[in-house]
Amino acid sequence: MSAPEEVRPEPADEDTAAATPPRDGGGRCASGTAGPSFTPTGRDEPVAAGALAVLRQGVRASPELRRGIWWTIALACLGGAGRVAIPVLVQQVLDRGLTDGGANLGTVQSLALMAGVAVVATAVVTRVTQKRLVAASEEALCALRVKAFAHVHRLSIAHQSAEYRGRLVSRVTSDVETLSVFLKWGGIAWIVNGAIMLATLVAMAVYDLRITAVLVGVMVPLALVLRLLQRRLGDAHDLVRSTVGDLLTVVSETAQGAAVVRAYAIERRTDRRVLRAIARWREARIRAGVIGAFLFTSGELFSVLAIGGVIVTGMVLGPGAGLTAGQLVAFVLLVHLFLEPVTEFTEIIDHTQSAIAGWRKVLDLLDIPIEVVDPDPGTPLAPSPPTLTVERLAYAYQSGQAPALEDVNFTVEAGSRVALVGATGSGKTTLAKLLTRLADPIEGRILVNGIDLRDVATESLRSRLVMVPQDGFLFDTTVKDNVALGRPSATDDEIRRVFADLGLDAWADRLPRGLDTRVGQRGENLSVGERQLVALARAHVADPVCLILDEATSSVDPATETRLSHALQALSEGRTSVTIAHRLATAERADEILVLDRGRLVERGPHRRLVVKDGVYARLHASWLDVTAGASGRR
Numbered sequence: 001m002s003a004p005e006e007v008r009p010e011p012a013d014e015d016t017a018a019a020t021p022p023r024d025g026g027g028r029c030a031s032g033t034a035g036p037s038f039t040p041t042g043r044d045e046p047v048a049a050g051a052l053a054v055l056r057q058g059v060r061a062s063p064e065l066r067r068g069i070w071w072t073i074a075l076a077c078l079g080g081a082g083r084v085a086i087p088v089l090v091q092q093v094l095d096r097g098l099t100d101g102g103a104n105l106g107t108v109q110s111l112a113l114m115a116g117v118a119v120v121a122t123a124v125v126t127r128v129t130q131k132r133l134v135a136a137s138e139e140a141l142c143a144l145r146v147k148a149f150a151h152v153h154r155l156s157i158a159h160q161s162a163e164y165r166g167r168l169v170s171r172v173t174s175d176v177e178t179l180s181v182f183l184k185w186g187g188i189a190w191i192v193n194g195a196i197m198l199a200t201l202v203a204m205a206v207y208d209l210r211i212t213a214v215l216v217g218v219m220v221p222l223a224l225v226l227r228l229l230q231r232r233l234g235d236a237h238d239l240v241r242s243t244v245g246d247l248l249t250v251v252s253e254t255a256q257g258a259a260v261v262r263a264y265a266i267e268r269r270t271d272r273r274v275l276r277a278i279a280r281w282r283e284a285r286i287r288a289g290v291i292g293a294f295l296f297t298s299g300e301l302f303s304v305l306a307i308g309g310v311i312v313t314g315m316v317l318g319p320g321a322g323l324t325a326g327q328l329v330a331f332v333l334l335v336h337l338f339l340e341p342v343t344e345f346t347e348i349i350d351h352t353q354s355a356i357a358g359w360r361k362v363l364d365l366l367d368i369p370i371e372v373v374d375p376d377p378g379t380p381l382a383p384s385p386p387t388l389t390v391e392r393l394a395y396a397y398q399s400g401q402a403p404a405l406e407d408v409n410f411t412v413e414a415g416s417r418v419a420l421v422g423a424t425g426s427g428k429t430t431l432a433k434l435l436t437r438l439a440d441p442i443e444g445r446i447l448v449n450g451i452d453l454r455d456v457a458t459e460s461l462r463s464r465l466v467m468v469p470q471d472g473f474l475f476d477t478t479v480k481d482n483v484a485l486g487r488p489s490a491t492d493d494e495i496r497r498v499f500a501d502l503g504l505d506a507w508a509d510r511l512p513r514g515l516d517t518r519v520g521q522r523g524e525n526l527s528v529g530e531r532q533l534v535a536l537a538r539a540h541v542a543d544p545v546c547l548i549l550d551e552a553t554s555s556v557d558p559a560t561e562t563r564l565s566h567a568l569q570a571l572s573e574g575r576t577s578v579t580i581a582h583r584l585a586t587a588e589r590a591d592e593i594l595v596l597d598r599g600r601l602v603e604r605g606p607h608r609r610l611v612v613k614d615g616v617y618a619r620l621h622a623s624w625l626d627v628t629a630g631a632s633g634r635r
C-alpha cells in the first residue's frame with residue numbers, strides 16, 4: 001500500500017468519473033419528461049444559494065428552532081447587557097464612590113451590590129440561555145436527521161443506487177452534525193455579540209466620541225477583510241462537505257465489495273481509489289483550515305491595532321481629554337469587551353460557513369422531489385389474487401438516457417404464474433420495481449383489478465403486493481425475527497407453520513439454533529440461496545395476494561436449488577405471481593412467459609410455444625441448456 005503522501009488528486013480520473021455521473025443541465029428535467037428531476041451528485045458542487053437564503057430555508061425546514069427563539073434572544077441580549085453594565089458600574093464606583101473627600105462608603109456598597117447582582121444575574125441568564133439553545137438545537141438536529149432519513153427512504157429507485165448511498169449517509173450524519181456547534185452557539189452569537197458590540201460602542205461614544213471614532217476607523221478594514229474571506233471560506237467548506245460524501249461513498253462501496261476486492265486481488269487499485277478520496281478530502285480540509293486560520297489571525301491583528309489606536313489617541317489627547325479616572329478605566333474595559341466578540345466572530349464565521357455548507361447539502365437532499373406520492377386515502381385492494389394489466393408502460397432512470405422500459409403491454413390473469421425472462425439489462429428488475437410501485441412510470445399505467453397502482457392505498461399495496469428481491473436482504477438478527485418482519489404480529493407457531501408449508505422445516509431444523517440462529521450482518525452467515533429461502537418465508541408470512549419475485553442469480557448447490565424451487569412453487573400457489581426467472585425450470589413451469597429485450601416486450605406465451613419459435617426465448621433457452629449441461633458435466 002502506498003503512503004498517503006504519495007497520492008495526488010487526479011480530478012479527471014476514473015473514480016471521479018464513476019462517482020460523478022454526467023450532469024444534464026443541473027440534473028433537472030422538465031415536468032412530465034422522463035426520469036427523476038435530480039441527480040444527487042449534480043448538486044455536490046458549490047451552488048449559488050446565498051448563506052442567508054440557506055439560513056432561511058434551514059429554519060423553515062426545522063420549525064423546532066423557531067419555538068421560543070424570541071425568549072432565547074431576549075435572554076441572550078439580557079446576558080450581554082449584564083456584561084456591558086459591569087464597566088459602567090466600575091466607572092460609577094470610581095467617580096462617585098471615591099471622591100477627593102475620601103471613599104463614599106454607602107455609594108460604594110450599593111454600587112458593589114449592584115455589580116454583584118449584575119454578575120450573578122448575567123451568569124444565571126447565560127446558563128438558562130445556553131440550556132434553551134442546547135435543547136432547541138438537539139431537538140432540531142434530531143428532527144432533521146429523522147426527516148432526511150425518511151426522505152431517503154421515500155426517494156425513487158433512481159436515487160437509491162449503491163453509488164449514491166455513501167452520499168446519502170453523509171447527508172444524514174456528518175452534514176447534519178456540522179450544524180451542531182452553529183445552532184448551540186454560533187447562530188445566537190451573531191445576535192448577542194452584535195448586540196454587545198453595539199451597546200459597548202454606544203457606551204464608549206458617551207464617554208468619548210473621538211477615541212470611539214478611532215476604534216471604529218481601525219475596525220472598518222477588518223470588516224471588509226472578513227467579508228472577502230467569508231465567501232472563500234464558504235466555497236472551501238462546500239468542497240469539504242462534497243469530499244466527505246465522496247469519501248463515504250468510496251469507503252462504503254469498498255467495504256461492501258470486500259469479498260470481490262479480495263477475490264480479484266484488486267486491493268492495490270482499491271487502496272489507491274480510497275487514498276485518492278482521502279487526499280481530496282484532506283486537501284479540501286486544509287484549504288478551509290488555512291482560510292479559517294487567516295481569518296482568526298486577522299481578527300487578532302486588528303484587535304491589537306485597535307488597542308494601539310486607542311492608547312495612542314488617549315496619549316495624544318492627554319489629560320485635557322476631559323475623561324475622569326473612572327471613565328478611563330471603564331473605557332479600557334469596554335474596549336476589551338468590544339474586541340472580545342471581534343476575535344470570537346472570526347471563529348463564528350468559520351463555524352457558520354461550515355454549517356451553511358452542511359445545511360445546504362441536507363436541504364438539497366430534502367429538495368429531491370418525492371416522485372412516488374401516496375394517495376390520500378387511496379383505494380384498498382380486495383383480499384383475492386388480482387389481475388395485473390400493464391398498458392403502454394415506459395420508464396427511464398435519467399432524463400436524456402435511453403428508456404429502461406418502453407411501450408410494454410401485457411395482462412397477468414388472476415392467480416396465474418408468469419415468468420419474466422430476458423438478457424441482462426433488458427429491464428426485468430425495473431419492471432418488477434414498477435409493479436411494486438418503487439417508482440412510477442413516466443408513461444402508461446399499471447392496473448391492479450382495474451385500479452391504477454398510483455391510486456391504491458399504500459398500506460393495502462404493501463400488504464397485498466409483496467416483492468421478494470434477489471439479494472433477500474436480511475437484518476442482523478435471528479431467522480425467526482427476519483421472517484416476522486413480513487407480519488410483526490405472527491406468532492412463533494405461525495412462523496414454524498410457514499416453514500412447513502414451504503417444505504423448509506427440515507432445513508430450518510438443521511440450522512445451528514433452528515429458527516433462533518442469528519443470520520449475521522446482511523445475512524452473511526447464510527448462503528445466497530439460504531438467504532432467499534428466508535426471504536420466501538418472510539413473503540409467505542405476509543400472506544400477500546400477489547407476489548413479485550426476483551430469483552437469486554448465483555448458482556446454488558443442488559439441494560438448495562431443489563428447496564428453492566419447491567418453496568417458490570408452494571409460495572405462488574393460489575396467488576398471482578410474476579417471477580424474474582434466471583433458471584430454466586422456473587420459466588418452464590410458468591403459465592406464461594414474458595420475454596423482454598432492450599426494454600421492450602418482444603414475445604409472450606407458454607414455454608412449449610416459445611421454445612419452438614426461432615426467437616429471443618428459444619435462444620435464451622438454448623444457452624440455459626448449455627449452461628445446465630456444462631454444470632452437470634462438471635458435477
Ligand SMILES: Nc1ncnc2c1ncn2[C@@H]1O[C@H](COP(=O)(O)OP(=O)(O)OP(=O)(O)O)[C@@H](O)[C@H]1O
Nearest residue numbers: 157158161397404423424425426427428429430431
Ligand atoms: N439505478 C439506475 N440508474 C440508471 N440506470 C439504471 C439503474 N438501474 C438499472 N438501470 C439501467 O436500466 C436498464 C435495465 O436494467 P434492469 O436492472 O431492469 O435489467 P435486468 O433485466 O433486471 O438485468 P439483470 O438480469 O442483469 O438484473 C439497464 O440498461 C440498466 O443499466
